[in-house]
Amino acid sequence: MLINDECINCNACIDECPSNAIFAAGEPYTLNGEEHEAPSDEFTYIVKELCTHCEGYSDEPSCMTNCPSDAVEDDDNFFG
Numbered sequence: 001m002l003i004n005d006e007c008i009n010c011n012a013c014i015d016e017c018p019s020n021a022i023f024a025a026g027e028p029y030t031l032n033g034e035e036h037e038a039p040s041d042e043f044t045y046i047v048k049e050l051c052t053h054c055e056g057y058s059d060e061p062s063c064m065t066n067c068p069s070d071a072v073e074d075d076d077n078f079f080g
C-alpha cells in the first residue's frame with residue numbers, strides 16, 4: 001500500500017490500520033527493534049514491512065476505504 005500526494009494528512013487512516021503500519025509525516029517508525037527516520041516529512045506514510053493487508057480484519061484495505069482523499073493506492077495489487 002502506498003500513500004500518494006493527494007494525502008491531506010488528516011491521519012484518519014492511522015487509527016484504522018489494524019497493524020500500526022501507518023505513521024504521521026515526520027514521525028519516526030520502529031522496525032525489528034530499530035528506529036528509522038520517517039521517509040516523508042510531507043505526507044502520512046505506510047511502512048510496507050508492517051502492513052498485513054488487513055488480513056483477518058477486513059476484506060478491503062481499511063486505510064483505502066477510510067481515506068477521504070483517495071490518497072491510498074494498492075501498488076502491489078494485493079486486493080486486485
Ligand code: SF4
Nearest residue numbers: 007008010011013067
Ligand atoms: S486518510 Fe488519506 S488523506 Fe488522511 S492521512 Fe491517511 S492517506 Fe492521508
Ligand code: SF4
Nearest residue numbers: 017051052054061063
Ligand atoms: S492495508 Fe490494512 S494493514 Fe495495510 S496499511 Fe492499510 S490499513 Fe494497515
